[in-house]
Structure formats: structure tokens, C-alpha cells
Amino acid sequence: MNYLQQERLDALSVNYVLGGMRGKARQRFQRLLMQQQQVRETVWRWEQHLNPLAESLPEVKPDQKLWHKLQQRLGWQHADVVQLKPRNNWLHPANWVAAAAAACLALVLLLPPPAALPIELAVIQTKEAKALWLVSKQGDTVVLQASAAVPADPVHDYELWMLPTSGQTPVSLGLLPQRGQVSYPWPQAAAGLTVAVLAVSLEPKGGSPTGQPTGTVLHTSELMTL
Structure with missing residues (x-):
């Protein structure tokens, strides 16, 4: 099938922008986005036509608990609870310091919290839905966290790219870790651009x-x- 035939490409782009394209078909189309300038420009053009239709819809924000549940399901959040025995030795000077610190903390907690920056996240996974990396962006920082399922490759690196909705060329976000996590500043070349994929x-x-x-x-x- 010739995906670059314009009439067919228009139909595929509309289906992609509206979210009707799913599974392997969507993954194949996203690869075309990486490789073909014509595809990026066509998707961008249809986004300009169709996205204003969504502006009249009410915004629905997912619960903040979704972030924690996602980390737990992926095995990237561990809570180690340590039980401490209560002590009544309040005459010790160290306890005076602790009491003062607690009072300061209570005062801070009573102050209105600063507005939280929105968190953007993506789970990069295999075709079998096995999670490989968690990508999270907050403000000007992007954190890349590897799962144990990432295949070790001593002679290659995995590189993460963002494709702007404007149809511009891909921008590198950095090398993905094969173990553990790394963080990078959001690249200047991507400033002000909206991520398509x-x-x-x-x-x-x-x-x-x-x-x-x-x-x-x-x-x-x-x-x-989120």
C-alpha cells in the first residue's frame, strides 16, 4: 500500500488525529511520522482543522492518584514503612529541637501550597505491552526511567525523540538508560513545541x-x- 498517496494519507491522518487508529496500525503510522516529512505536514494540517472542535469540550483532569497507581503497577514505586517505638524523653535537648522543627513544619503546611506544575508521562512498551521505560516531564525537566525488561545492548544506545505537531523534524530528548534512571533538561530546540509522538x-x-x-x-x- 502506498501510504504517501495524498488522498489515502489524508484519510489516515484524520483517523490518527481523531484517535480512531489503534494498536499496530497506529504504531506503523507513528513510524511513518518519524521518517516522512509529507506525513508530518499532513497530520499537522489536519490537527489545525480538527483540534479547535475539542476546545468547546469541558476539561477532565485525571485524579492525582493515577500517577501513583501507575508507578505501583509498573513496579517503580516501593514504600518501605519503618515502625518506630514511641519515647517519652522530652527533657532531652534534642527533643526540643525536634518540637521546634515540627512547629515550623506545621506552619509551612498551613500555608497555601504553590500551584503544582502539570506532569506529562508516557510508558514506552513492546508490542506485547511489556513496559520498558517510563518518561515523565514536569516543567523543564524530563526523567527517563528504565524497567528490568530493557534489553542490554553494549554496542548501541537507545535514543528518545519527540515529533512536534507542527510537522518539524524530530528533536532528540537524550539517550535512554538501559538500567536505572536519568534526567535531562527539556531541549531548547523543543521549547514551545507540542509533542505529537x-x-x-x-x-x-x-x-x-x-x-x-x-x-x-x-x-x-x-x-x-496528569
């Missing part, structure tokens, strides 16, 4: 030598705002 490519050690994806596009995902 995230993609992971397999690159030479140290990342793409050209500043654009050069290896196979392995996975795609989309950011969700």
Missing part, C-alpha cells in the same frame, strides 16, 4: 551522529498529561 531509535554508541534518527525506530508512545 515520542519514538525510540537504535543508534550507535553515544547517540545519533547526525542529530536525526539514523537507526531502526523500535517503539513509539504518546505523552499523557
Whole structure:
């Protein structure tokens, strides 16, 4: 099938923008977004036509508990509770300091909290829905956290890219860790751009030598705002 035939590409782009494209078909189309400027421009054009229709809909914000539940389900949140025996030795000077600190803390808690920055997150997973990385963005920082399922590759790096809705070329967000987590500042080249899709490519050690994806596009995902 020739996906670049304009009439067919328009139909696919409308289906993609409206969210009707699912599963493997959506992943294939997102790979085309990475590779073809014509596809990015067509999707951007249809987003300009269709997105204003959503502005009249009421905003629905997911509960903050969703973030914690997601971390727990992915095995990336562990709560170790330590039981301490109560002590009544309030005459010790150290306890005076503790009491003063507690009073200061109570005062801070009574103050109105600052407005929380929205959290954007994406789970990058395999076709079998096995989670590989958790991507979270808050403010100007993006945190990339690997799961134990990430295949170790000593001679390549996994690189994360964002594709802007404007149809511009992909912007690198940094190398994904094969273990543990890393954090990067949000790149200046991506400032002010809206993310259409995230993609992971397999690159030479140290990342793409050209500043654009050069290896196979392995996975795609989309950011969700909490």
C-alpha cells in the first residue's frame, strides 16, 4: 500500500488525529511520522482543522492518584514503612529541637501550597505491552526511567525523540538508560513545541551522529498529561 498517496494519507491522518487508529496500525503510522516529512505536514494540517472542535469540550483532569497507581503497577514505586517505638524523653535537648522543627513544619503546611506544575508521562512498551521505560516531564525537566525488561545492548544506545505537531523534524530528548534512571533538561530546540509522538531509535554508541534518527525506530508512545 502506498501510504504517501495524498488522498489515502489524508484519510489516515484524520483517523490518527481523531484517535480512531489503534494498536499496530497506529504504531506503523507513528513510524511513518518519524521518517516522512509529507506525513508530518499532513497530520499537522489536519490537527489545525480538527483540534479547535475539542476546545468547546469541558476539561477532565485525571485524579492525582493515577500517577501513583501507575508507578505501583509498573513496579517503580516501593514504600518501605519503618515502625518506630514511641519515647517519652522530652527533657532531652534534642527533643526540643525536634518540637521546634515540627512547629515550623506545621506552619509551612498551613500555608497555601504553590500551584503544582502539570506532569506529562508516557510508558514506552513492546508490542506485547511489556513496559520498558517510563518518561515523565514536569516543567523543564524530563526523567527517563528504565524497567528490568530493557534489553542490554553494549554496542548501541537507545535514543528518545519527540515529533512536534507542527510537522518539524524530530528533536532528540537524550539517550535512554538501559538500567536505572536519568534526567535531562527539556531541549531548547523543543521549547514551545507540542509533542505529537515520542519514538525510540537504535543508534550507535553515544547517540545519533547526525542529530536525526539514523537507526531502526523500535517503539513509539504518546505523552499523557496528569
